[in-house]
Amino acid sequence: xxxxxxxxxxxxxxxxxxxxxxxxxxxxxxxxxxxxxxxxxxxxxxxxxxxxxxxxxxxxxxxxxxxxxxxxxxxxxxxxxxxxxxxxxxxxxxxxxxxxxxxxxxxxxxxxxxxxxxxxxxxxxxxxxxxxxxxxxxxxxxxxxxxxxxxxxxxxxxxxxxxxxxxxxxxxxxxxxxxxxxxxxxxxxxxxxxxxxxxxxxxxxxxxxxxxxxxxxxxxxxxxxxxxxxxxxxxxxxxxxxxxxxxxxxxxxxxxxxxxxxxxxxxxxxxxxxxxxxxxxxxxxxxxxxx
Amino acid sequence: xxxxxxxxxxxxxxxxxxxxxxxxxxxxxxxxxxxxxxxxxxxxxxxxxxxxxxxxxxxxxxxxxxxxxxxxxxxxxxxxxxxxxxxxxxxxxxxxxxxxxxxxxxxxxxxxxxxxxxxxxxxxxxxxxxxxxxxxxxxxxxxxxxxxxxxxxxxxxxxxxxxxxxxxxxxxxxxxxxxxxxxxxxxxxxxxxxxxxxxxxxxxxxxxxxxxxxxxxxxxxxxxxxxxxxxxxxxxxxxxxxxxxxxxxxxxxxxxxxxxxxxxxxxxxxxxxxxxxxxxxxxxxxxxxxxxxxxx
Numbered sequence: 110x111x112x113x114x115x116x117x118x119x120x121x122x123x124x125x126x127x128x129x130x131x132x133x134x135x136x137x138x139x140x141x142x143x144x145x146x147x148x149x150x151x152x153x154x155x156x157x158x159x160x161x162x163x164x165x166x167x168x169x170x171x172x173x174x175x176x177x178x179x180x181x182x183x184x185x186x187x188x189x190x191x192x193x194x195x196x197x198x199x200x201x202x203x204x205x206x207x208x209x210x211x212x213x214x215x216x217x218x219x220x221x222x223x224x225x226x227x228x229x230x231x232x233x234x235x236x237x238x239x240x241x242x243x244x245x246x247x248x249x250x251x252x253x254x255x256x257x258x259x260x261x262x263x264x265x266x267x268x269x270x271x272x273x274x275x276x277x278x279x280x281x282x283x284x285x286x287x288x289x290x291x292x293x294x295x296x297x298x299x300x301x302x303x304x305x306x307x308x309x310x311x312x313x314x315x316x317x318x319x320x321x322x323x324x325x326x327x328x329x330x331x332x333x334x335x336x337x338x339x340x341x342x343x344x345x346x347x348x349x350x351x352x353x354x355x356x357x358x359x360x361x362x363x364x365x366x367x368x369x370x371x372x373x374x375x376x377x378x379x380x381x382x383x384x385x386x387x388x389x390x391x392x393x394x395x396x397x398x399x400x
Numbered sequence: 401x402x403x404x405x406x407x408x409x410x411x412x413x414x415x416x417x418x419x420x421x422x423x424x425x426x427x428x429x430x431x432x433x434x435x436x437x438x439x440x441x442x443x444x445x446x447x448x449x450x451x452x453x454x455x456x457x458x459x460x461x462x463x464x465x466x467x468x469x470x471x472x473x474x475x476x477x478x479x480x481x482x483x484x485x486x487x488x489x490x491x492x493x494x495x496x497x498x499x500x501x502x503x504x505x506x507x508x509x510x511x512x513x514x515x516x517x518x519x520x521x522x523x524x525x526x527x528x529x530x531x532x533x534x535x536x537x538x539x540x541x542x543x544x545x546x547x548x549x550x551x552x553x554x555x556x557x558x559x560x561x562x563x564x565x566x567x568x569x570x571x572x573x574x575x576x577x578x579x580x581x582x583x584x585x586x587x588x589x590x591x592x593x594x595x596x597x598x599x600x601x602x603x604x605x606x607x608x609x610x611x612x613x614x615x616x617x618x619x620x621x622x623x624x625x626x627x628x629x630x631x632x633x634x635x636x637x638x639x640x641x642x643x644x645x646x647x648x649x650x651x652x653x654x655x656x657x658x659x660x661x662x663x664x665x666x667x668x669x670x671x672x673x674x675x676x677x678x679x680x681x682x683x684x685x686x687x688x689x690x691x692x693x694x695x696x
Contacts, residue, residue, distance in 0.1 A: 156694075159508070161504075161507060161694055162694065163692070179691075180510070180512045183507075183508065183509070183510045184510045187508065188508050189508070190504050190508070191501060191504050191695070193501070194501045194502055194503075194504040194505045194695070195502065195505055196422065196497075196500065196502035196505065197500065197502075198421070198422050199421065199422075200421075203418075203421050206414075207414055207417075207418055207509075208509060210406075210410065210411075210413075210414035210417075211406060211410075211411050211414050211415075211509050211510060211511050212406070212509055212510055213405060213406045213510075247505075251508075
């Protein structure tokens with residue numbers, strides 16, 4: 110069974126089209142990155158998936174309609190749609206008490222173990238914590254819930270590098286297993302690219318790129334081309350080009366690897382560079398075609 | 401996966417607890433006011449023996465009023481606090497969580513909108529009246545004990561006092577009044593405030609007050625009648641104050657609601673049942689709104 114299945118998913122706010130017919134399938138055991146520019150529809154898509162917003166079109170999450178069956182769904186789906194939404198009056202211990210009281214799959218000891226690695230004290234109130242600590246607390250709660258689908262919208266916003274690294278390591282080693290799937294929307298692509306199994310780019314309400322990381326590695330190459338060989342390289346139809354120090358970096362899609370090797374050092378492009386290349390190529394398209 | 405089921409009652413219990421964590425005024429306000437009332441009463445005790453001597457000269461009715469007064473005032477003050485806290489609580493209950501965006505956290509947990517709204521409605525309808533009841537009983541009990549002690553220390557009889565203010569009698573009257581009037585009779589009023597709280601994107605107080613005022617004025621201008629205003633007056637005044645009975649003063653609002661005939665009248669009054677139906681409708685509308693409206 111697909112964990113998330115969307116066909117022609119649409120959402121409009123008045124004249125604004127937030128989602129313009131999204132088709133999507135996410136299976137179990139995946140760690141999917143949803144990446145897009147501001148206003149592309151990431152948050153709307155995630156809100157529809159976790160049942161926070163109504164929508165048009167077909168959408169099933171764990172076999173359920175998230176809008177009409179939200180109450181049942183939310184037992185299996187954990188989500189952070191926004192950091193800094195923990196109530197400011199709450200004590201850390203109260204947050205744990207409450208979640209333990211209402212969530213059948215919450216492992217309090219696990220959350221406390223996460224918190225023990227931080228500066229957060231159980232008696233502290235949320236309003237006394239720094240922005241990053243609030244996020245740490247929220248992540249600690251969510252990671253201790255034994256759900257099947259975890260949806261995160263910019264989960265590491267405001268966190269320092271060490272904790273971001275620690276979080277994604279924990280996500281890989283402790284959270285992700287066969288029966289679970291994680292969908293994460295983020296701008297900090299460099300940090301997630303080594304943990305992702307699948308990559309989705311969203312732009313103007315549509316999924317414009319959807320590939321597994323294996324596909325990305327086999328299909329896309331980046332070559333560091335010396336100025337002497339630049340003209341030859343350009344004849345192979347690079348999808349993007351940018352200037353490096355002493356060489357030009359060209360990106361190719363589905364090119365012959367041996368042919369590329371003759372031009373210079375070949376490597377797999379970073380997700381960030383791939384994203385920029387895909388977005389730039391779309392911006393080159395006329396508006397109508399992009400839609 | 402461990403599939404321990406959590407019952408709806410348990411979710412409701414935790415939801416009510418969370419309201420008490422967030423809104424400590426629910427129990428702190430009555431506690432502080434009770435302490436203030438007791439402080440004032442404590443000061444008045446210095447002159448109690450003199451006043452009691454003077455009161456012996458009064459006729460029985462005057463004596464009764466003189467003795468009752470502080471107890472009635474204590475009860476009225478605590479009930480006013482109940483109303484005040486309930487109104488402020490209701491207006492903010494479903495508005496505040498959207499304003500501070502914490503609704504996104506609450507909605508990520510398996511607690512339905514219905515459970516949440518019921519938990520919030522239970523605060524003014526059940527929790528606050530119970531708190532007020534206990535606070536009033538304890539306050540009046542302490543007042544009675546302190547006066548008796550002062551009188552006894554001055555070698556005076558406490559019989560007059562206990563004859564006019566039997567503690568159990570007072571508490572029984574309070575029980576009926578607070579639970580029936582402040583809890584059940586005012587339920588539609590609280591449900592309306594919760595509905596506005598779930599709907600408004602700003603100024604919930606204004607939105608809560610505006611429609612009744614506008615309806616009253618429009619009715620007055622269009623039909624030159626005051627049915628709506630009378631209805632609201634009936635709601636605020638309590639069940640014993642029937643509509644179209646302008647001669648009745650505020651004192652007609654009886655405290656004696658557990659007297660058998662009063663209780664019977666109350667339970668069969670169309671106002672009560674009509675009010676409960678309206679309450680249910682308002683609360684269901686609030687549930688729907690909470691579901692559809694996200695954070696602000």
